Amino acid sequence: MVERNLRRRGIRDERVLEAMARVPRHVFVRPEHRAVAYADMPLPTRDGQTISQPYIVALMTEALRVKEGARIFEIGTGSGYQTAVLAALGASVWSVEASADLHREAAARLQEMGYAGIHLACGDGTLGWPEAAPFDGILATGSLPARPQDLLRQIRPGGVFVGPIGGLREQRLVRIEVDPTNAVEETLCACSFVPLVGRDGWHQPADQEG
Numbered sequence: 001m002v003e004r005n006l007r008r009r010g011i012r013d014e015r016v017l018e019a020m021a022r023v024p025r026h027v028f029v030r031p032e033h034r035a036v037a038y039a040d041m042p043l044p045t046r047d048g049q050t051i052s053q054p055y056i057v058a059l060m061t062e063a064l065r066v067k068e069g070a071r072i073f074e075i076g077t078g079s080g081y082q083t084a085v086l087a088a089l090g091a092s093v094w095s096v097e098a099s100a101d102l103h104r105e106a107a108a109r110l111q112e113m114g115y116a117g118i119h120l121a122c123g124d125g126t127l128g129w130p131e132a133a134p135f136d137g138i139l140a141t142g143s144l145p146a147r148p149q150d151l152l153r154q155i156r157p158g159g160v161f162v163g164p165i166g167g168l169r170e171q172r173l174v175r176i177e178v179d180p181t182n183a184v185e186e187t188l189c190a191c192s193f194v195p196l197v198g199r200d201g202w203h204q205p206a207d208q209e210g
């Protein structure tokens, strides 16, 4: 997976490649998907949610430039795969999942696997985690309709936000570097993520696009 889907497609950060080689993705997918766990595609978790494709996980993780000991906030724990990749890089991770079932499953899985420095909660991740802020990086693993201004305030100067911003079906994966006076935004690629539903996410059903 690392050689064929990640390095060959342009992921260069050796620490990210090495962390993704170490985290067993098959443990995070549903039993019926184990055989394709290392193929480069998103897979369903439950309730219409997904675990992102490995290339996108690698691209987002690389864009965060995670240093050993960094404090990272993730919105959308899902299966816990991305959380584990961040922990494998030596980060302390705060991650929030809206679905109680997914939250419970991911918490049990990550604890059983023995990862340290992971703090999980069930709720609306678009609110951030003010008690643990400021973060070195924030990662949204579902889409947002607009730049999340309140979340950006939970990032320390020089820190980074990475996530998909745009419409319900298509978004731009953006990297925003936050500095004291402004925010520098860069588009990494076009993408299509499941929506984040919450205060600074989508408000269903009113937000449905025509």
Ligand code: SAH
Pocket (backbone or CB within 6 Å): 049, 050, 051, 052, 075, 076, 077, 078, 079, 080, 081, 082, 083, 096, 097, 098, 099, 102, 123, 124, 125, 126, 141, 142, 194, 195, 196, 197, 198, 199, 201
């Ligand atoms: N990072 C996950 C992929 C998550 S997909 C992984 O590696 O498996 C996006 C997730 O965001 C879904 O599980 C969905 O339930 C969750 N979600 C949706 N809205 C949310 C919100 N406001 N706060 C936290 N999680 C949310």
